[in-house]
Amino acid sequence: MKSRAAVAWGPNQPLSVEEVDVMLPKKGEVLIKVIASGVCHTDAFTLSGEDPEGIFPCILGHEGGGIVEQVGEGVTSVQVGDHVIPLYTPECGECKFCLSGKTNLCQKIRETQGKGLMPDGTTRFYKDGKPIFHYMGCSTFSEYTVLPEISLAKVNKKAPLEEVCLLGCGVTTGMGAVMNTAKVEEGATVAIFGLGGIGLSAVIGATMAKASRIIVIDINDSKFELARELGATDCINPKEYAKPIQEVIVELTDGGVDYSFECIGNVDVMRSALECCHKGWGESVIIGVAGAGQEISTRPFQLVTGRVWRGTAFGGVKGRSELPDYVERYLQGEFKLDDFITHTMPLEEINESFDLMHAGKSIRSVIHF
Ligand SMILES: NC(=O)c1ccc[n+]([C@@H]2O[C@H](COP(=O)([O-])OP(=O)(O)OC[C@H]3O[C@@H](n4cnc5c(N)ncnc54)[C@H](O)[C@@H]3O)[C@@H](O)[C@H]2O)c1
Ligand SMILES: [Zn+2]
Numbered sequence: 601m602k603s604r605a606a607v608a609w610g611p612n613q614p615l616s617v618e619e620v621d622v623m624l625p626k627k628g629e630v631l632i633k634v635i636a637s638g639v640c641h642t643d644a645f646t647l648s649g650e651d652p653e654g655i656f657p658c659i660l661g662h663e664g665g666g667i668v669e670q671v672g673e674g675v676t677s678v679q680v681g682d683h684v685i686p687l688y689t690p691e692c693g694e695c696k697f698c699l700s701g702k703t704n705l706c707q708k709i710r711e712t713q714g715k716g717l718m719p720d721g722t723t724r725f726y727k728d729g730k731p732i733f734h735y736m737g738c739s740t741f742s743e744y745t746v747l748p749e750i751s752l753a754k755v756n757k758k759a760p761l762e763e764v765c766l767l768g769c770g771v772t773t774g775m776g777a778v779m780n781t782a783k784v785e786e787g788a789t790v791a792i793f794g795l796g797g798i799g800l801s802a803v804i805g806a807t808m809a810k811a812s813r814i815i816v817i818d819i820n821d822s823k824f825e826l827a828r829e830l831g832a833t834d835c836i837n838p839k840e841y842a843k844p845i846q847e848v849i850v851e852l853t854d855g856g857v858d859y860s861f862e863c864i865g866n867v868d869v870m871r872s873a874l875e876c877c878h879k880g881w882g883e884s885v886i887i888g889v890a891g892a893g894q895e896i897s898t899r900p901f902q903l904v905t906g907r908v909w910r911g912t913a914f915g916g917v918k919g920r921s922e923l924p925d926y927v928e929r930y931l932q933g934e935f936k937l938d939d940f941i942t943h944t945m946p947l948e949e950i951n952e953s954f955d956l957m958h959a960g961k962s963i964r965s966v967i968h969f
């Protein structure tokens with residue numbers, strides 16, 4: 601079938617909105633009509649050519665909300681008309697990782713997904729007979745897209761897909777990192793580096809966890825107003841200090857914070873985030889994705905003296921079994937999503953969303969199909 605899609609023909613080129621052919625879903629696959637998709641920094645990262653897994657041409661987008669249009673052979677967990685959120689971290693429920701109960705990193709289709717292909721090793725997108733690759737198993741910058749059944753979370757139809765699409769990546773990642781990965785407890789002190797969609801969601805998570813102090817750090821002052829509204833208690837711009845920002849935070853907090861979160865993808869900031877943690881117990885969680893080949897460093901003594909360094913993908917959330925509950929909590933008013941949506945636009949204007957992101961003017965742009 602025909603579909604409008606924003607095709608990334610190569611790194612560092614604007615996306616090209618055109619008509620592509622989408623093949624019908626095969627065994628275990630589902631065709632969905634995408635209603636809305638957020639634009640995440642990870643899309644920009646891949647488009648920049650810095651992502652070692654980036655394969656072109658591809659259709660980017662991984663923060664979507666859609667409606668099941670057609671199911672392939674053997675699909676039983678979703679049916680036509682169901683509202684779904686695509687998952688770049690699937691949940692098969694039967695691989696070693698799913699069965700461990702210790703991680704959300706299902707590996708069932710990892711190999712083919714990383715190559716931009718469906719589990720059978722082929723693609724469902726073509727242009728003039730030429731294959732176009734999938735992206736993160738989602739490719740939500742297309743009006744129609746095909747996903748494996750295990751990569752779909754079925755959610756409450758009452759939730760507006762134009763908003764809960766953000767739960768497909770950014771908001772869940774930030775909130776989950778705080779509540780699931782770090783398990784921030786009431787009264788804890790928290791530092792959050794970077795106030796994009798991820799960092800601001802971490803602020804929401806910290807507020808929900810009743811952290812006593814939420815220190816946010818960004819080089820763009822314009823991010824502070826919303827951060828404060830969401831519960832940040834101290835806003836710090838590192839540009840205003842001559843000394844390393846970790847020293848500033850350690851002084852401010854009588855020895856360091858209980859938890860810190862890096863939501864930028866900058867390895868130097870990752871070091872600051874670890875070193876602003878309290879001796880003996882402080883934990884730092886890396887969320888940001890650094891460029892290919894980059895490495896983190898610190899003095900091992902930082903860890904010997906009790907600090908913990910860890911990372912998280914998709915906030916540690918198991919998509920099929922746990923994401924629907926995030927949607928319910930949103931519907932019950934526990935947190936808002938419209939605060940994050942600074943811009944909406946049709947697919948035809950998608951390149952503008954990348955410009956806004958690079959200029960630091962947006963938190964999230966959402967594409968409406
Ligand atoms: N681990 C995961 O599962 C996961 C999921 C989604 C996104 N990510 C990654 O998280 C990161 C953040 O994504 P986003 O969409 O929120 O990005 P974004 O670009 O919207 O926000 C980044 C923020 O960091 C600030 N910043 C940049 N350099 C800084 C510095 N040196 N010190 C302080 N602040 C600085 C920017 O001003 C901006 O406000 C990206 O690296 C993205 O790839 C990870
Ligand atoms: Zn993302």
Ligand SMILES: [Zn+2]
Nearest residue numbers: 692695698706
């Ligand atoms: Zn699995």
